Amino acid sequence: MTATRVRKFDGGTWLADAPVGLWTLARWAGTAAVVLFFIFPMIFMLMVSFKTQPDIASGGLIPEEWFWQNYPDAWNSVAVGTYLRNSIVAATLGALVTLVIAVPATHAIVRYRVGGKFLPAFILATYVAPPIVALFPLFFLLRSIGLVNTLFGMALVYGVMNLPVAFWLLSSFVRRLPEELEDAARIDGAGYGSVLLRITVPLLMPGIISTGIICLILAYNEFLLASFLTRSESTQTLPVGLSLYQGDRQLRYGQMSVASLIGIVPVYLLAMFFQRWLIRGLTAGSTR
Amino acid sequence: MAGVEVRNIYKSFGPVEVIHGIDVEIADKELVVLVGPSGCGKSTLLRMIAGLEDITAGEISIGDTVVNRVAAKDRNIAMVFQSYALYPHMTVYRNMSFGLRMRKIPKDEQDRRIRWAAEVLELTDYLKRYPRQLSGGQRQRVAMGRALVREPIAFLFDEPLSNLDAQLRVQMRTEIRELHQRLQTTMIYVTHDQVEAMTLADRIVVMRDGYIEQVGAPGHVYDRPANTFVAGFIGSPQMNLLPGTLGPDGTIALEGGVTVRHTESLAAEAGRNVLYGIRPEDLQLVGEGEGIAFGVDVVETTGREIELFGTLGARRVCVLLQARAEVRPGETVWINPDPERAHVFDAESGVRLDAAGQG
Numbered sequence: 208m209t210a211t212r213v214r215k216f217d218g219g220t221w222l223a224d225a226p227v228g229l230w231t232l233a234r235w236a237g238t239a240a241v242v243l244f245f246i247f248p249m250i251f252m253l254m255v256s257f258k259t260q261p262d263i264a265s266g267g268l269i270p271e272e273w274f275w276q277n278y279p280d281a282w283n284s285v286a287v288g289t290y291l292r293n294s295i296v297a298a299t300l301g302a303l304v305t306l307v308i309a310v311p312a313t314h315a316i317v318r319y320r321v322g323g324k325f326l327p328a329f330i331l332a333t334y335v336a337p338p339i340v341a342l343f344p345l346f347f348l349l350r351s352i353g354l355v356n357t358l359f360g361m362a363l364v365y366g367v368m369n370l371p372v373a374f375w376l377l378s379s380f381v382r383r384l385p386e387e388l389e390d391a392a393r394i395d396g397a398g399y400g401s402v403l404l405r406i407t408v409p410l411l412m413p414g415i416i417s418t419g420i421i422c423l424i425l426a427y428n429e430f431l432l433a434s435f436l437t438r439s440e441s442t443q444t445l446p447v448g449l450s451l452y453q454g455d456r457q458l459r460y461g462q463m464s465v466a467s468l469i470g471i472v473p474v475y476l477l478a479m480f481f482q483r484w485l486i487r488g489l490t491a492g493s494t495r
Numbered sequence: 496m497a498g499v500e501v502r503n504i505y506k507s508f509g510p511v512e513v514i515h516g517i518d519v520e521i522a523d524k525e526l527v528v529l530v531g532p533s534g535c536g537k538s539t540l541l542r543m544i545a546g547l548e549d550i551t552a553g554e555i556s557i558g559d560t561v562v563n564r565v566a567a568k569d570r571n572i573a574m575v576f577q578s579y580a581l582y583p584h585m586t587v588y589r590n591m592s593f594g595l596r597m598r599k600i601p602k603d604e605q606d607r608r609i610r611w612a613a614e615v616l617e618l619t620d621y622l623k624r625y626p627r628q629l630s631g632g633q634r635q636r637v638a639m640g641r642a643l644v645r646e647p648i649a650f651l652f653d654e655p656l657s658n659l660d661a662q663l664r665v666q667m668r669t670e671i672r673e674l675h676q677r678l679q680t681t682m683i684y685v686t687h688d689q690v691e692a693m694t695l696a697d698r699i700v701v702m703r704d705g706y707i708e709q710v711g712a713p714g715h716v717y718d719r720p721a722n723t724f725v726a727g728f729i730g731s732p733q734m735n736l737l738p739g740t741l742g743p744d745g746t747i748a749l750e751g752g753v754t755v756r757h758t759e760s761l762a763a764e765a766g767r768n769v770l771y772g773i774r775p776e777d778l779q780l781v782g783e784g785e786g787i788a789f790g791v792d793v794v795e796t797t798g799r800e801i802e803l804f805g806t807l808g809a810r811r812v813c814v815l816l817q818a819r820a821e822v823r824p825g826e827t828v829w830i831n832p833d834p835e836r837a838h839v840f841d842a843e844s845g846v847r848l849d850a851a852g853q854g
Contacts, residue, residue, distance in 0.1 A: 385578060387576045387577075387578050387580035388580050388582060388583075390542075390545075390547050390574075390576070390580065391574070391581075391582075392582070392593070393546075393547065393566075393568050394545055394546075394547070394568070394570075394573065394574045394594075395568075395573075395593050395597055395641070395645070396569075397568060397593075397597050398566075398568055406582060409584045410583065410584060
């Protein structure tokens, strides 16, 4: 049976119109259901941002009346802009710190087996410990170098915090790089640094960017360490800012939703912008 | 320009020893082919010469310098890999210039060498392309070009033609040979293809299981294989190896009651169990009753030659006929082994029973 006709995409080019069968329709329906499941909290939050406080308390998805006032109120009662800027700065710097350390480290561990079998296992093991364990040591370490309550201090903490994740993500990319490319570069006269910078890093770029984005998002979403290590409006990040919508007597859910939606925008833009870049296979045509 | 000397080289990966004390001397401007089945250690040996693998024990010199502790980047050798290993993020031009940039060769000199190599390898129209935009044969040429522009003291080739189709492989083989004649540079070439080894080499090094089985000119290795492994490995179709007992007066009694002759001076060894080796092309068809009866089971025609498979005495044997002959499966024909071309090996050790064979 052919319900309708659509153009099919084979990953590279559009093929001619192809008939759509029942199976394809079922797959679309399935995909739609999964997408809806994941997007529903977002929709719910969007709806809450248009509700009055009593309307929120009464439940239901669609607002009884569309209450726009949450938007200016959210912006005026808490310094959303500053928090957003702080988050972006701390997370971006943090991701850069992670990459600068993780790329050469992962390359050395995977390619030259630095640290044998112990080091990779140890790196991952550190990630298993709950972050709260690190809270006091980090606080005292930061204080001793005068970086408590600074964005740079937060960037440093995030940079180190995400190293295990970055190592774990990058190692699979490094393993997939043909070793012979590095051998060829060494024979062509490149030392370790040149091989890394001229061959490995350019070819790892898709992996480096996706790892960077993931680390950035992890740092961007981090609440616990930020709430403890920063104290002033000029350094607090958005997750900490969101917690400030809790007033003396009530939680301002509507405004909180507004601020949350604003906070999501940069992450979504980032993911959308790099999506196409990430799937481009850079290594095509290098070997065989 | 320099020769390469490998002295008593050992290589272990952890507890596993893969090369067990090898000596090879490669003269300046010589093209030596390391050949052997996969896992024989030939690529490992090449990678040690290149500086890509550590040497467990022994010494490697290039020119007059012991290079054991010289990094790959400082050995001034060039290598062509089986997978080509082209830098995918660089154009053909940049691929070729990479080694020159690393060595800080002046820009105009870089350009001169690349234009020259591109001319030689017919790549001039492709200099601005990326590897992914090239065919397999073109990528192979770029890999060669990258080595060529370096003007190294020696070229190393690690099975560079294995990923090409048969026709291109034959063509590139000739080009590599031409290139060697033109450049007059030392080349060490690794392959598992004995035809490639025979056609390319000034000298062949036959390896197995981390040992060298024989070293010599292709003709010598073919005509006087040092042992049954080399006898079987070099030459296609393979040499026939038939068990028998050495008799007096240059005869061998094969299993199945057939007696053949040889011209080796082995009279004193009478009674010894041997393997009688005869290449398929050294068995000639003769008139009925004049030679040994040979029951033909299979006839294969390549166009130029005819291969007959059948039984001689009690063993399966291949006969290669250069001339057209009307032979059908099931027929019995008469063949005559050329005693001058017969090989005799010890049945147990497989070693050639003629001292001159080692030369």
